Amino acid sequence: MKLAYTVLLLFASLVGAHGQDKRPLSIALAGLSHDHVNLIMNHYKKNEINLVGIAEPNKELVNKFKKSMGIPDSLFYDDLKKLLQNKKPEVVMAFNAISEHIDVVRICAPLKIDVMVEKPLATTVKDAEEIAALSKKYKTMVLTNYETTWYGTNQEVYKRVQKGEIGDIVKMVAHDGHEGPKEIGCSRFFLDWLTDPVKNGAGALNDFGCYGANLFTGLMNNQMPVSVYAVTHQIKPAVYPKVDDDATIIVEYPHATGIIEASWNWPYSIKDWEVFGKTGYLQAVNSKELRTKDNRSAYKINEVAAPQPPYQSYLAYVTAVLRKEITPTDDLSSLANNIIVVKILNAAKESARTGKKVLLK
Template sequence: MKTQKLSIATVLILAFSIAITTMSKAEKPIRLAVARMSHGHISFILGRPDKGDFELVGVCDTNRVLTRNVKVRYELPAEIIYHNLEKMLDETKPEAVVAFGSIFDHLSVVEACAPRGIHVMVEKPLAVNMEHAKQMAELAEKHDIFLLTDYETSWYPTTAQSLKMVREDDFVGNLRKVVIHDGHRGPKEIGCDRFFLEWLTDPVLNGGGAIIDFGCYGANLMTALTNGQEAVSVTAVTRQFKPDVYPKVDDEATIIVSYPEAQCIIQASWNWPFSRKDMEIYGDEGYIYALNRSDIKFRGADVSSEVQKKITPDDIPVYEDPFAYFADVIHKKIVQPEYGLYSLKNNLEVVKILDAARESARTGRAVFFKK
């Protein structure tokens, strides 16, 4: 009996040890590297407090002045600074990479990471055009990696609340019109540095000006709201109000995306006197107006007058930290909705809409999608 009890105890101890080891392995910090450093949003990751979910193992950029500036600013150890992406990946062996270079560079980052089995998150939008986007998607699928796209509006509690009210609660009824505003005074006017401006205002490296930089938000949100419904056509008008400041690209854009029974108007600007990111959603039974990340107004069929309230993460499940979302996707704690805001399918549709918008603005004609 004593031997039997000891055997059972041993089995229980071993089982407990295996469970603890498995859990610890699942929660082990993800080895993370940063590819390119010219994007002004790089502070989102390098200035992020250590939450124990990532271990920064390398940062890379070919521009030595930029790498030196970033090293000093964020007090990075010299041994994690690289000037060659492939060398960094092979020596530091990251499990995940975040891309903070030009939109044109996103393809080369995925080309380097995907065959090595490294998951990637890029800043919005996914790619400069559909040719790049398709190649990135094919690489991600072939090598079974996650490829996410990060937008500021994906972190907003009001975005999560709006999506829930439209898609789950059927609050507005049949979706009819969505009007989305995203913009500010202009990247130079708000103080973006020269490394960021060099590509952000370049028609090749960024794909365009405000039409890409801010037009992508509306396309991303509308694709999520419609659960990936394909657009019928895209019509766009761009303007260049500040050719002396932005000689190569547009600084103002209006994009109209038509759907079988709805319309989305995307207003993107580098000319507004103040920064804004807001969304108006109209259906045949109600409306929702997300004024910013926390304030929302709405009225529906069962609401006698307009309601205005603040929405916080206590009210609606939302990741206010995109890197925490990335970590949980990698750990498979969550499954991305098929047309969720970060998802590859959503962001392929975004690039498709932006491509059409650029073509429409160039030709002065609507672009219709073939069925």
């Protein structure tokens, strides 16, 4: 089965063939309100990146990071335009509300500055398509980061499916979420927009539904689904009054079905997925454990080796891409994949609102 994601594996062997640029990647940050920014801050503390500037209008948030990370005043700007008038990073990484990703690309693309955003790409199909148009017009990359892209188990699933180990895919089931963003202690800056139906686009449906949509789209070789049907709930309306906190999404393909179970009501944190083929079964239980079964033997659980560089993290990946050490095509971070993800999520919202299946063209 031909898979777009296999590019990720094929090019791994080429890293180093042209020599590696060892300089830390030059990065500017657009926003600090997404709690995933703490991951890039860990790289900053270890001197693994060259942080040239941060665009953040919220003074309280700015002071928080000045104090906690020891970031000098000279790196902070009120807005991204001012920052980019003074600095020329290799990439801008967006850690702001999902609805604001489009604004970041509108500023960066004409300046020929590549962008990486946190998942999902956008809150609306209109914004996603404008992002794609700007990327094409100005020949800049817009990549989307998912934690699950860098799981060794997920990469192993794609490799085994490509080899035909479980036959043709007939069903995929993704479970993603946790006890709830407030329950696990997300910052109030993050919660302010994560629980907003405009800024986040939805609740758990967008926040965790995007993971399954991203993985399914990759496994289906960026094929547009036939239809989407979804049901959402507010299990904790007193905690999340404006958005859903539980979503089930059925994604129909010509010869397979995908089921996404996204929730802020799991009894524990979970990011796993199951893939059923005609002759076997694969489950990425977590980032390291792969559960397998065929039609002749019992279940087996094996530990999967860590991914090979530069596919072990988003920082290693985007550094290799920008330094032209690898050439990505339609992988899990690509616009080709993530525009389809946004279309699946928007169809799911429409289906949940109307109670009807939504056909995709």
